[in-house]
Amino acid sequence: MLGISENKFDPHEITSHVYSLKTLGNPRAARILSYWLVGIILLLFLCLFLPWQQNIEATGTVTPLYPEDRPQDIQSAIPGRIKEWRVQEGQFVSKNDTLVVLSEIKDDYFDPELLKRIEEQLDAKNQGINATQTKVNAISNQIGALNQALQLSLSKARNKYQQAILKVVSDSTDYEAAKINFNISKLQFDRYDQLYQQGLIARTDWEKRQQAFQEYSAKMVSQQNKFLVAKTEMINAYIELSSLQAEYLDKISKSESDRSSAVGYLADAQAELSKLRNKYSNMVIRNNQYYILAPQDGYIVKTLKTGIGETLKENEPIATIMPSEPKIGVEVYVKAMDVPLIAKGRQVRLEFDGWPALQFTGWPSVSVGTFGGIVKVIDYVDSKEGKYRLLIAPDPNDEPWPEQLRVGSGVYGWVMLEDVPVWFEFWRQLNGFPPSLYEAPDKDEVKEKKSDKKIKIKVKR
Numbered sequence: 001m002l003g004i005s006e007n008k009f010d011p012h013e014i015t016s017h018v019y020s021l022k023t024l025g026n027p028r029a030a031r032i033l034s035y036w037l038v039g040i041i042l043l044l045f046l047c048l049f050l051p052w053q054q055n056i057e058a059t060g061t062v063t064p065l066y067p068e069d070r071p072q073d074i075q076s077a078i079p080g081r082i083k084e085w086r087v088q089e090g091q092f093v094s095k096n097d098t099l100v101v102l103s104e105i106k107d108d109y110f111d112p113e114l115l116k117r118i119e120e121q122l123d124a125k126n127q128g129i130n131a132t133q134t135k136v137n138a139i140s141n142q143i144g145a146l147n148q149a150l151q152l153s154l155s156k157a158r159n160k161y162q163q164a165i166l167k168v169v170s171d172s173t174d175y176e177a178a179k180i181n182f183n184i185s186k187l188q189f190d191r192y193d194q195l196y197q198q199g200l201i202a203r204t205d206w207e208k209r210q211q212a213f214q215e216y217s218a219k220m221v222s223q224q225n226k227f228l229v230a231k232t233e234m235i236n237a238y239i240e241l242s243s244l245q246a247e248y249l250d251k252i253s254k255s256e257s258d259r260s261s262a263v264g265y266l267a268d269a270q271a272e273l274s275k276l277r278n279k280y281s282n283m284v285i286r287n288n289q290y291y292i293l294a295p296q297d298g299y300i301v302k303t304l305k306t307g308i309g310e311t312l313k314e315n316e317p318i319a320t321i322m323p324s325e326p327k328i329g330v331e332v333y334v335k336a337m338d339v340p341l342i343a344k345g346r347q348v349r350l351e352f353d354g355w356p357a358l359q360f361t362g363w364p365s366v367s368v369g370t371f372g373g374i375v376k377v378i379d380y381v382d383s384k385e386g387k388y389r390l391l392i393a394p395d396p397n398d399e400p401w402p403e404q405l406r407v408g409s410g411v412y413g414w415v416m417l418e419d420v421p422v423w424f425e426f427w428r429q430l431n432g433f434p435p436s437l438y439e440a441p442d443k444d445e446v447k448e449k450k451s452d453k454k455i456k457i458k459v460k461r
Helices: 011-017 019-023 028-047 114-198 203-289 336-341 422-431
Strands: 051-064 072-076 080-085 098-103 291-293 298-303 316-323 328-334 347-352 371-378 388-394 410-421
Touching: 051 388, 072 098, 098 316, 114 203, 203 291, 328 371, 347 410, 410 422
Parallel strands: none
Antiparallel strands: 051 328, 051 410, 072 316, 080 098, 098 291, 298 316, 328 388, 347 371, 371 388
């Protein structure tokens, strides 16, 4: 075997003569298997360099897209007692259909003729207001008449005062003339009296001159009295003029005071009338609140109160209604570190519970049974467990969503991002690194990608 001996032998000749050596040969199947294993390993190695779309997993439920399409509680605006049920659970109702009839439980509203009583109060208050308004108008007319009479009386008094002034002037002139005549007559009498004492004139002439002197003296006294009377009349006219204005101002002030009191009462009466009208309107509305109506078309999902005669508090829910034709959307929750990678307007792929689908996260083009959507809303605060909610709307350019979807059913899936090699994705997953983006997403919308780079979300309940 070491090639030291001179005797040579052929190994193949030994193998052909020894049977045990024949049984130790390599089987053909093993060689084929080894070839297959090498090929598979080589294929897997090559697959590590294939493109793979990164993804963000998210979970959530089906929900109405708009607030008015979501299930809502029907509440009673007033407290009351259930008098009659007119619907059953699961029943379809149209808008303004009567669901429940209530009866009153407050003693302030027990009177069945309460509206009629309030109407009577309104009529009485209206009559009082009309009477007060008539009184105000009458007092206003009285004030106007007093002002007019004041002006006329003042004009009359001024004229009288002016006449008194003119009479004083005239009487003062006559008095002055009488004084001059008196003085002249006195001088003449004095001269005649000297002549008479000297015996130069007759006594008859002296007596005539004395008589004339007495007449002029009497005229002067008379004119003086007239002048004093005229002055007194002038003073009285001035006093009357001043007192007349004060008298009328007193009457006018009293009338204005009466009118202000009437206006104040009228304002109070109008305020009370407004309160009564408000009370009447509230009673009309309250009477309508005895009938709880459906706010929109939908189905009665669940009644929260049962039986007849059960009391309700104010704003207490009585039943839940689901709109008949809600615009369906999906709300899903993603981790906080994935939110910066998502923007409004991104395309979404959804897989619904109960709907058969086959999804390949890295190769969305071969997935079947999923439906498209668009990111409509991204919450600015976390919703639960540190995750953020995404609201997804149907994609109008994709296949319509199933009509059998019910609100609350679950969804599960992936958000597809950038293309990376398979080996890089394995390495990222093993190290727990977040997905990567080559550029930051726009704040409000996402730029259109190539047809083979679609965003997918698969949501699971």
